[in-house]
Amino acid sequence: MSLPKTQKQWLIEGTGKGFDGLVYREAEVPTPGDHEVLVHLRGASLNYRDLIIPQGKYPFPVYLPVVAGSDGAGDVVAVGSKVTKWKKGDKVVTLFNQGHQSGDMDIKASKTGLGGCIDGTLRQYGTFAETGVAKMPSNLNYVEAASLVCAALTSWNALYGLKPLKKGQWVVTQGTGGVSLFALQFAKAAGAHVISTTSSAEKAEMLKKMGADHVLNYREDVNWGETARMLTPGGEGVAHVIEVGGADTFTQSLSAIKMEGVISVIGFLGGAAPKDNILETLSRICTVRGVYVGSRQQLEDMVAEIEKHDIHPVLDKTVFTLEKAKEAYEHMWAQKHIGKIPITIE
Structure with a gap:
């Protein structure tokens, strides 16, 4: 199946105006580099950091404009010429700090956070380093798996x-x-x-x-x-x-x-x-x-335990679509939720 040329995404263009800096617009579907994978994102979720970034209250580096969101799960639909870890059809979750592979966090890795420093997950398609995604738990659906990226x-x-x-x-x-x-x-x-x-x-x-x-x-x-x-x-x-x-x-x-x-x-x-x-x-x-989330090694260890114990995240009863993501932000900001905010992506 051929890939589309364009996609929909939420872009953070500015801060300090509530959620008005969040803009829903069309963009090109990116092409993966030699060591990258292209993921068709199928599920996303929100974190408190996602709410305060467009409000200018986030205490860590942010480079605007940036595609919003850090929590994502989906299918690998294309791989770069030198990718060895993944193949088309693999189900993956995103790694929040793309540069935090194992061991201690450092300054360099702290500046590789999705949805703040690097384009995030509130879009239909995204490219990520092959080391920037991990195997999705086999016992979870896309939205459940997406909720693991930061909170879990x-x-x-x-x-x-x-x-x-x-x-x-x-x-x-x-x-x-x-x-x-x-x-x-x-x-x-x-x-x-x-x-x-x-x-x-x-x-x-x-x-x-x-x-x-x-x-x-x-x-x-x-x-x-x-x-x-x-x-x-x-x-x-x-x-x-x-x-x-x-x-x-x-x-x-x-x-x-x-x-x-x-x-x-x-x-x-x-x-x-x-x-x-x-x-x-x-x-x-x-x-x-x-604690600033965790490494890819920890993510992989956690996924194994989630599968072993058949752990399922608690999701809020209100499910949002990608086009309604700003409403999801408002729902969470009003503290009307319990657990993670689920967002489905087509």
């Missing part, structure tokens, strides 16, 4: 990137966003105990159904960190905290963590201004670590 890999890196989670350890997850829900699923698959926080009875019930051992309502229990600590054997504390709240929740994360535990700082939904508590890391004897 960030959770995986948090739990396994520094001090790998062990069976029987305790983990705290915060809220019902994509990162936290993936962390809950990965932790339970590893045989860990999970304490989740939320703000409503409805969300608490969902978390329990997903396997959370304890659910704490942070509106009702303002000292939920100490409560979490006391739920662990001997009041020792938890081995990992998935910290997505920022300044508003960091104090409680410090209360919950055990000696030599790891607090993985992933988001700042509750504010980014630091509080006067960073020196508590000394009295708590813990590690606070910023």
